[in-house]
Amino acid sequence: xxxxxxxxxxxxxxxxxxxxxxxxxxxxxxxxxxxxxxxxxxxxxxxxxxxxxxxxxxxxxxxxxxxxxxxxxxxxxxxxxxxxxxxxxxxxxxxxxxxxxxxxxxxxxxxxxxxxxxxxxxxxxxxxxxxxxxxxxxxxxxxxxxxxxxxxxxxxxxxxxxxxxxxxxxxxxxxxxxxxxxxxxxxxxxxxxxxxxxxxxxxxxxxxxxxxxxxxxxxxxxxxxxxxxxxxxxxxxxxxxxxxxxxxxxxxxxxxxxxxxxxxxxxxxxxxxxxxxxxxxxxxxxxxxxxxxxxxxxxxxxxxxxxxxxxxxxxxxxxxxxxxxxxxxxxxxxxxxxxxxxxxx
Amino acid sequence: xxxxxxxxxxxxxxxxxxxxxxxxxxxxxxxxxxxxxxxxxxxxxxxxxxxxxxxxxxxxxxxxxxxxxxxxxxxxxxxxxxxxxxxxxxxxxxxxxxxxxxxxxxxxxxxxxxxxxxxxxxxxxxxxxxxxxxxxxxxxxxxxxxxxxxxxxxxxxxxxxxxxxxxxxxxxxxxxxxxxxxxxxxxxxxxxxxxxxxxxxxxxxxxxxxxxxxxxxxxxxxxxxxxxxxxxxxxxxxxxxxxxxxxxxxxxxxxxxxxxxxxxxxxxxxxxxxxxxxxxxxxxxxxxxxxxxxxxxxxxxxxxxxxxxxxxxxxxxxxxxxxxxxxxxxxxxxxxxxxxxxxxx
DNA sequence: CTGAAAGCGCTTACAG
DNA sequence: CTGAAAGCGCTTACAG
Numbered sequence: 001x002x003x004x005x006x007x008x009x010x011x012x013x014x015x016x017x018x019x020x021x022x023x024x025x026x027x028x029x030x031x032x033x034x035x036x037x038x039x040x041x042x043x044x045x046x047x048x049x050x051x052x053x054x055x056x057x058x059x060x061x062x063x064x065x066x067x068x069x070x071x072x073x074x075x076x077x078x079x080x081x082x083x084x085x086x087x088x089x090x091x092x093x094x095x096x097x098x099x100x101x102x103x104x105x106x107x108x109x110x111x112x113x114x115x116x117x118x119x120x121x122x123x124x125x126x127x128x129x130x131x132x133x134x135x136x137x138x139x140x141x142x143x144x145x146x147x148x149x150x151x152x153x154x155x156x157x158x159x160x161x162x163x164x165x166x167x168x169x170x171x172x173x174x175x176x177x178x179x180x181x182x183x184x185x186x187x188x189x190x191x192x193x194x195x196x197x198x199x200x201x202x203x204x205x206x207x208x209x210x211x212x213x214x215x216x217x218x219x220x221x222x223x224x225x226x227x228x229x230x231x232x233x234x235x236x237x238x239x240x241x242x243x244x245x246x247x248x249x250x251x252x253x254x255x256x257x258x259x260x261x262x263x264x265x266x267x268x269x270x271x272x273x274x275x276x277x278x279x280x281x282x283x284x285x286x287x288x289x290x291x292x293x294x295x296x297x298x299x300x301x302x303x304x305x306x307x308x309x310x311x312x313x314x315x316x317x318x319x320x321x322x323x324x325x326x327x328x329x330x331x332x333x334x335x336x337x338x339x340x341x342x343x344x345x
Numbered sequence: 346x347x348x349x350x351x352x353x354x355x356x357x358x359x360x361x362x363x364x365x366x367x368x369x370x371x372x373x374x375x376x377x378x379x380x381x382x383x384x385x386x387x388x389x390x391x392x393x394x395x396x397x398x399x400x401x402x403x404x405x406x407x408x409x410x411x412x413x414x415x416x417x418x419x420x421x422x423x424x425x426x427x428x429x430x431x432x433x434x435x436x437x438x439x440x441x442x443x444x445x446x447x448x449x450x451x452x453x454x455x456x457x458x459x460x461x462x463x464x465x466x467x468x469x470x471x472x473x474x475x476x477x478x479x480x481x482x483x484x485x486x487x488x489x490x491x492x493x494x495x496x497x498x499x500x501x502x503x504x505x506x507x508x509x510x511x512x513x514x515x516x517x518x519x520x521x522x523x524x525x526x527x528x529x530x531x532x533x534x535x536x537x538x539x540x541x542x543x544x545x546x547x548x549x550x551x552x553x554x555x556x557x558x559x560x561x562x563x564x565x566x567x568x569x570x571x572x573x574x575x576x577x578x579x580x581x582x583x584x585x586x587x588x589x590x591x592x593x594x595x596x597x598x599x600x601x602x603x604x605x606x607x608x609x610x611x612x613x614x615x616x617x618x619x620x621x622x623x624x625x626x627x628x629x630x631x632x633x634x635x636x637x638x639x640x641x642x643x644x645x646x647x648x649x650x651x652x653x654x655x656x657x658x659x660x661x662x663x664x665x666x667x668x669x670x671x672x673x674x675x676x677x678x679x680x681x682x683x684x685x686x687x688x689x690x
Numbered sequence: 691c692t693g694a695a696a697g698c699g700c701t702t703a704c705a706g
Numbered sequence: 707c708t709g710a711a712a713g714c715g716c717t718t719a720c721a722g
Contacts, residue, residue: 019715030693035717045691072417072449082632086427090452102466104417105450107435121447232636261636268638287427288633291577291606293613364699375709380701390707 018059027052072096073311074104074127078112078134081230081258083286084303088133088155091307099315101128112136119144129314131155131307137164151317153310156201165317165326167310171201171283174299174332175208175253178281181297181334182251183216186342187279191224191242191249193235193259202230202255205283209253224249228259235262243270243278250343251279257286260296260339275341285335294338302330363404372397417441418656419449419472423457423479426575426603428631429648433478433500436652444660446473457481464489474659476500476652482509496662498655501546510662510671512655516546516628519644519677520553520598523626526642526679527596528561531687532624536569536587536594538580538604547575547600550628554598569594573604580607588615588623595688596624602631605641605684620686630680639683647675 020038024031029048036044037052044052073096077085093103104127108118112134119141122130130145133155142164145152156168182190192209195202206225213220226242228234235254239262242249254260260282264274272278274294282289282298289296309328316323365383369376374393381389382397389397418441422430438448449472453463457479464486467475475490478500487509490497501513527535537554540547551570558565571587573579580599584607587594599605605627609619617623619639627634627643634641654673661668 021715031715032693032717033691036692039717041717043691048691074447075450082428082431085431089450093450093452097466102419103450105420105434105438105448107438121442261633264638265636288606291610293609293638366699376699377701377709378707380699381708384701386701388707393707 023052023055023059027055071099071101072104072127073101073314074106074122074130075307076118076122076130076132076134077105077107077109078136079107079109080133081256081284081286083288084284084301085133087303088307088310091304091309092131092311093307094304095308095311095315101315108134123148123150126150129153129311129318131310131314132157151314153314153317155306155310165313165323167306167313167328167330168201169301169306169330169332171204171332172208172211174283174301174334175205176212177208177332177334178253178283178297178299179209179212180216181336181340182253182279182281183212183218185251185279185340187249187251188218188343189221189224189247189249189251190218191226191252193226193228193238193242193252193254193263195228195230195255195259197227205255228255230256230258232258232262232265235259236265237262239263239266240269243267243272249278251281251340253281255283257282257284257289257296257298260298261288261292264292274339276344279340279343281340289335290337292339297337297340298335300333300335302332305330368397368400368404372400416444416446417449417472418446418659419451419467419475420652421463421467421475421477421479422450422452422454423481424452424454425478426601426629426631428633429629430478432648433652433655436649436654437476437656438652439649440653440656440660446660453479468493468495471495474498474656474663476655476659477502496659498659498662500651500655510658510668512651512658512673512675513546514646514651514675514677516549516677517553517556519628519646519679520550521557522553522677522679523598523628523642523644524554524557525561526681526685527598527624527626528557528563530596530624530685532594532596533563533688534566534569534592534594534596535563536571536597538571538573538583538587538597538599538608540573540575540600540604542572550600573600575601575603577603577607577610580604581610582607584608584611585614588612588617594623596626596685598626600628602627602629602634602641602643605643606633606637609637619684621689624685624688626685634680635682637684642682642685643680645678645680647677650675 020034021031024034027034029052033044033048034052037049038056073092075089075092089103096103111118123144127150129151131153137154137157142152152164154164154166157164157166179190194206197203197206210220224242226238228238235258239252242252243266252263254263260280263280267274267278274280282296285298285300289298309330313323365379366376369379372379374397378389378393379397382394383401418437420434420437434448434450441448456463472495474496476498482499482502487497497509499509499511502509502511524535539551542548542551555565569587571583573583580603584597587597588611597608599608605625608625612619612623619625627641630643630645634643654675658668
């Protein structure tokens with residue numbers, strides 16, 4: 001790095017641009033006196049203190065000479081649905097604040113899309129710990145953090161290719177509960193729209209769906225299974241395909257709430273009423289789920305608690321202590337609202 | 346603060362717990378050699394380097410001895426609607442990253458509710474700048490940051506009681522455009538649901554609404570004006586009151602999209618179709634607005650650009666440069682979707 | 691309250 | 707590649 005002199009347009013150079021001795025000279029006092037003022041020590045005359053303080057401020061000096069890295073937990077997202085990301089951030093923040101840490105936020109979407117090394121950015125800052133809430137963490141990324149002694153905790157990781165501490169929720173059980181709910185209502189032709197099944201969470205949900213059918217002795221109809229990504233558009237388009245079949249399903253289990261909203265749109269376009277003509281179940285329980293018409297039956301993930309657990313785990317590891325466990329899978333809850341009813345046929 | 350010795354349960358003491366000279370002794374080398382390794386200088390044998398690196402790592406030392414405060418822009422929220430907060434954060438982050446800054450996130454809801462001084466938390470961290478995206482900043486808060494030389498930029502501030510640099514959007518024009526759109530469709534009985542009119546933004550929207558009626562020569566009917574807060578529930582409840590009137594409005598202008606969603610619910614409950622029986626206009630253009638049935642006509646606020654502008658302003662001030670202006674009001678856009686149509690009567 | 695002197699921890703420049 | 711010596715910037719302990 002090239003050493004730059006103070007840039008002329010700066011009124012306030014960064015702290016340290018001028019040695020403390022120069023400040024002392026400018027103030028007409030000795031270096032020890034400036035040092036005392038800077039560190040809030042007693043034993044400096046009020047006038048002297050004010051003169052020195054003004055100079056320190058003008059030159060960008062700040063109280064509390066922090067010598068260590070920032071006490072900060074970094075959370076990394078990759079274009080996660082905003083309301084979910086926010087809940088996770090709140091959970092992280094609550095725990096971090098209790099440990100005198102602040103929370104840093106990064107959305108690495110563009111970096112990752114461009115194939116750039118997102119980890120470097122975070123390493124420069126040297127946070128106490130890093131929590132990733134997106135899937136694309138490689139073993140190499142993990143090693144970079146390991147080498148710097150910064151613990152990395154993954155929220156809902158795609159793969160378990162390398163042994164990162166991780167926090168997620170019980171996707172399999174959630175999908176099982178959702179599907180059982182439909183079976184108990186009497187549905188037998190149940191469609192499913194999944195997220196990318198390479199993701200552990202999407203795969204676990206699909207498996208839970210299959211398991212419920214299996215337990216109930218309902219044969220699996222592969223033609224009622226649609227795979228897509230976690231978007232409104234895929235819910236709408238794949239939902240429309242299911243509903244356009246000669247023998248359409250009477251209910252649809254969705255990979256997440258966004259897809260469920262898409263299915264609502266597809267049902268409207270097909271002239272079907274929910275839940276009279278079609279039952280719909282989502283996954284996540286985002287805030288809007290309760291505001292839909294009809295309010296959406298869905299599987300709640302405890303996002304704030306996931307964030308809080310990830311933060312606790314990360315800070316425990318940063319402390320060099322052994323955590324109770326390195327992998328947490330928090331419970332999901334079926335929230336029954338008005339989008340599910342017995343089939344009319 | 347009491348000086349603590351290293352806690353026995355810590356495997357990795359914080360950097361600086363041990364002087365570099367001790368590491369040198371443990372490694373059987375001289376302090377200069379350790380210094381070279383620590384700073385990545387050349388001229389150290391490979392074996393020596395590895396031995397020293399291992400020791401440094403074990404004792405929590407980290408490369409890049411950062412002596413300054415973290416290069417970080419802090420964004421402070423107060424329970425802001427998550428999808429909006431996220432868009433703002435993304436805008437801030439883009440600009441911050443371009444200036445080698447990271448973004449810190451704080452939701453001060455609990456602190457503010459408890460009457461605790463939220464500013465102190467941020468001052469400890471000594472960020473380059475602070476951006477507040479909530480209303481409750483007092484002149485005293487402003488002075489605290491001023492005293493520490495940390496610029497404070499407010500997003501969409503409630504009041505202009507003290508002269509903080511601020512970034513918002515043109516609420517008045519937006520509401521004017523929304524109301525004109527309804528007038529052009531032929532509506533004459535137009536209801537309005539507002540946010541707390543103490544807030545500048547809510548007040549500006551109400552004034553824009555009034556102005557549009559005024560220009561069109563449509564007399565103002567005070568009984569069609571409902572005041573509440575920016576929530577789904579208030580939209581639903583106040584919307585229901587409007588619709589229950591003997592002479593209900595044929596259209597409703599809402600304070601934000603959340604209230605508009607509430608009005609959708611109220612219309613459903615009243616057996617009214619949107620837009621055939623009732624036109625609805627929102628404000629904000631949150632992501633879900635396009636997914637509603639019918640998709641919501643609303644006024645878009647450029648949240649990401651607001652965040653980016655706030656970050657640019659904050660970093661310019663932190664640099665000690667004079668910004669082009671200290672107050673920015675970005676343009677809003679009417680997005681016409683399917684929730685508005687000519688009145689049936 | 692104030693500062694000359696000593697000290698601390700790290701880095702730099704240079705000799706081997 | 708390595709380290710004794712000098713140096714730098716700040717702080718501490720103490721004398722006035």
